[in-house]
Amino acid sequence: MFLTLITALLAGAPAPKYPVEAIAPALRQNAHAVVRADDEVVTVKSASQLIETVHRVVTVLDAAGSDDYGQLVVRYSSLRHINYLRGAVYDAQGRLLHQLRPAEVHDQGLGDAGGSFMTDGRVRYADLRQPATPYTVEFDYEISSENTLFYPYWQPQHAENVALEGATLQVTTPTALPLRFDELRLPAGAATAPVVAGNQTTYRWHLSAQPAVEEEPLSPDIDELLPAVHLAPATFEVQGYAGSLASWQSLGLWNYQLGKGRDVLPPALTAKMAQLMVTDPDPRARARKVYEFVQSSTRYVSVQLGLGGWQTAPATEVATGGYGDCKALSNYTCALLKAAGLPAYVALVGAGSDQADVRASFPSSQFNHVILCMPLAARGPAPADTVWLECTSQTDAFGYMGTFTGNRHALLLTPEGGRLVATPRYGAQANRQQRRTDLWLDATGSAKATVRTQRVGLAQDVYAQLLHQADPEEQKRYVSNRLRLNSFTITSLRLAAAPVTKPQALPGVVELLGLELPGVATPAGRRLLLEPNVLGRLAALPAQVGARQTPLALPPASLTQDTVRLHLPAGFHAENMPQPVQLTSAYGTYTSTCTTLPDGTLQYVRQFETHRPAGPTLPAAKYPEYQDFRRKISQADHAQVVLMKTEA
Known part of the structure; x- marks a missing residue:
């Protein structure tokens, strides 16, 4: 490194900056990019104006980090002005490859051509992505804002597989305009005591050496896991309209x-x-x-x-x-x-x-x-x-x-x-799916099926959008992508609004589906092996590697009911059927039964009602318990019916 610096000085070239080899090995682990510096300075000029200066340096380690971190987008509007935007890119050794030219900073409006979005908002963006990694980008920009309802939000490490080498935040405000802030998940010592000089008060925070984070199954959004500081004024003013954020x-x-x-x-x-x-x-x-x-x-x-x-x-x-x-x-x-x-x-x-x-x-x-x-x-x-x-x-x-x-x-x-x-909180009964499947199996293991699914409440949200907005091919693609089947053909599909039976009933969507299912059952000599839960199988959760780090965020409470009627091919009878299953835990209840109807049809009935804790998350230590509950459900969902062909 020393010889490289001497050579650069003798040649009159800029000294290397941000060489990749200077990054600690622990920060490169599981990282697509490393934030080398994120230094933000916020200067509050008055109740109606502030200036934000940002210096950000990111080393892109591989192609997976290039699109997100090799370029920069900065928004502006009539109330938010960009004073300058500068950039440079360096190779792995820290040698300057290119200095961003003004002509390379592009400007684009945020409105759309359809006329459904009227805005004075625009963006400036600069693209310094390189064909080969690793490389490092450096950006500097300054914003003047006349909208002090919004102060900047500081979260220098805000994505999965991104490490942080160092970051600082400094806010200087008139003492008569006190700063309000909300510190989230900061390590000890990240904040320093405010300093008063004359009629100004300065606040400072710093972060260093934060390794890359990988999301775990059913974890909260990554933004809710990483250190952050939210800023807000006590008083503000927007185009002459003054207000208070005291409450x-x-x-x-x-x-x-x-x-x-x-x-x-x-x-x-x-x-x-x-x-x-x-x-x-x-x-x-x-x-x-x-x-x-x-x-x-x-x-x-x-x-x-x-x-x-x-x-x-x-x-x-x-x-x-x-x-x-x-x-x-x-x-x-x-x-x-x-x-x-x-x-x-x-x-x-x-x-x-x-x-x-x-x-x-x-x-x-x-x-x-x-x-x-x-x-x-x-x-x-x-x-x-x-x-x-x-x-x-x-x-x-x-x-x-x-x-x-x-x-x-x-x-x-x-x-x-x-x-x-x-606003309204919807429980399991308000978020339900009821499905009836008729499966006509042939002697080779293939089948035709008709499926009627009624979704209500939260379960119908996306399907209601499909019903009102999408063309038939989009509807078919969406439904097809969510069928947990190895091989199938959709022969018919129709979506319709569910009939409203009560004045306060929640909205619902009925889906009528026709399917061809080649090889849905496995032939084994004179036998056919079939999992009767054709469409409602719930996958097990992956095993936890090491101690879990993040809380457990469960999906909304729901109720799923499946009835499958299996019409047997001529000459076949049920040799073996799954035993009834009943599971109860703090996370929900599960039942499944398989019986023979008077006409010889097999009927499989499954019901799964999930619970959701009162709070937004559960402690990380609860994951093995919940994982075990899901494993038992997955095991029950894969139970088989054995059909035997009667000898002539």
């Missing part, structure tokens, strides 16, 4: 005031909604009509233009134009409901099937979506209830949240301020 109440009040006075409807529409109070005295039925009116007369268009990312468009504009984003459509629906005599509240929520719930102890802007909450007072025998409405969908069922916004907290926006409340 959820104050954040909700700021958002409420942004929309105040924007819920006025055209007089004719107000009168139309008021008429519903005469024609539909039942509040739930009246609310359903309002919701169906919104679904039939509006469409979703995202609007992210400056303050428009948080301030709703007036209800009159939605009524006239017939479109709006989640804020506008929720505000519009809220105005319609109020005109129909039904009080409701707009609510902020973090949406997404994999979205973590808000950190309730750290009031801050943790939301990306807006929905509607409508409390219903008790009326006669009907108890008090709360109806939640997704106002951006033209097909979602009335009152259903699903995996997108259910089972988490939302922030109600009221005249008194914000209030954190829970």
Whole structure:
């Protein structure tokens, strides 16, 4: 290394930087990339402006890390400006290969050609990927932000198979504008005491030598496992609108005031909604009509233009134009409901099937979506209830949240301020799948099958999207990719909405499937060996190698019921059938039986109901116990029927 440095100096070339050989062997283990440095400096200028400076160096060790770490994407908008973006790439020995030129920094808008996304958001991106690994990229950029509702979020190591050599975070803020922060999973000594100099206070954090992490089966999202610091102001200002993050109440009040006075409807529409109070005295039925009116007369268009990312468009504009984003459509629906005599509240929520719930102890802007909450007072025998409405969908069922916004907290926006409340949590009975399979087996071991599957609640979420949005070939591909079969042909497929039997029933989708199953049974002389649980087998979990490091995150509670009727080929009878199985644990219950019906048909019935703990995760030490429960289920799912051909 010393000789290399002397040679470089004599030749007038830049001294080598970040040689790969300098990385500790422990940090290269199981790593596709190593973050050599992630140094971020945040300078709060005022309640309405901050500057973020980032210096990031990553060594890409192999091709698997190149796409994610050999390039950089930085977002900006009318409230967020890029002051500069620089970059360089070095070879394995640390020699400079290339300095990023301004012409190589590309600029692109975030809107889409279809017109469903209106935004002033753009990105600048630079690509320094190299054909051969290892290599090292170095990026420097600076952001000036006039949106202090959002402070930067620091998690220098944020993906699987990425190690961290070193990282620092420094925040300097006027002492009169105190910093709020939430430290998550930091090692001891990562934070230093704040330093006050004049009227400024500086906070510092550092991380060093963090090895690469590999996700374990059923572990939480990797972001929830690695060290992080969330930052937020005590007070902020966006385009002249000042607010406080001292509490959820104050954040909700700021958002409420942004929309105040924007819920006025055209007089004719107000009168139309008021008429519903005469024609539909039942509040739930009246609310359903309002919701169906919104679904039939509006469409979703995202609007992210400056303050428009948080301030709703007036209800009159939605009524006239017939479109709006989640804020506008929720505000519009809220105005319609109020005109129909039904009080409701707009609510902020973090949406997404994999979205973590808000950190309730750290009031801050943790939301990306807006929905509607409508409390219903008790009326006669009907108890008090709360109806939640997704106002951006033209097909979602009335009152259903699903995996997108259910089972988490939302922030109600009221005249008194914000209030954190829970959205619906769906249990096993609300997340169920019931399947009936008829299997006509022939003497060679092949079969034809008809399958009727009804999915309800969370189990139908994706299938409802297929039903309303996808063409038949997309539907077929999706279903085909999820059949746990070695060889099959789909001969027919039809999806339909399940019939609604009760006013408060959860939505469902019925799938009718025709299959040809070559070799589904194994011939063995005069016998056929068949696992009657053709479609519902649950795989065992992999064995844990070494001590488990991460908590156990179980899927939502669910109920799965399978009935298989096996129509035997002529001349065959059941020689041996699986014994009944019943399993009970803290994680669920499982039963399976196989019987002979009066007409000679074999009937296999399986039911599996899962439980979910009250908290988001279970301790890592529970994994062997849960793994053993799953192993027993998998073993029972593979039980065989032995069919014997009667001798002539």
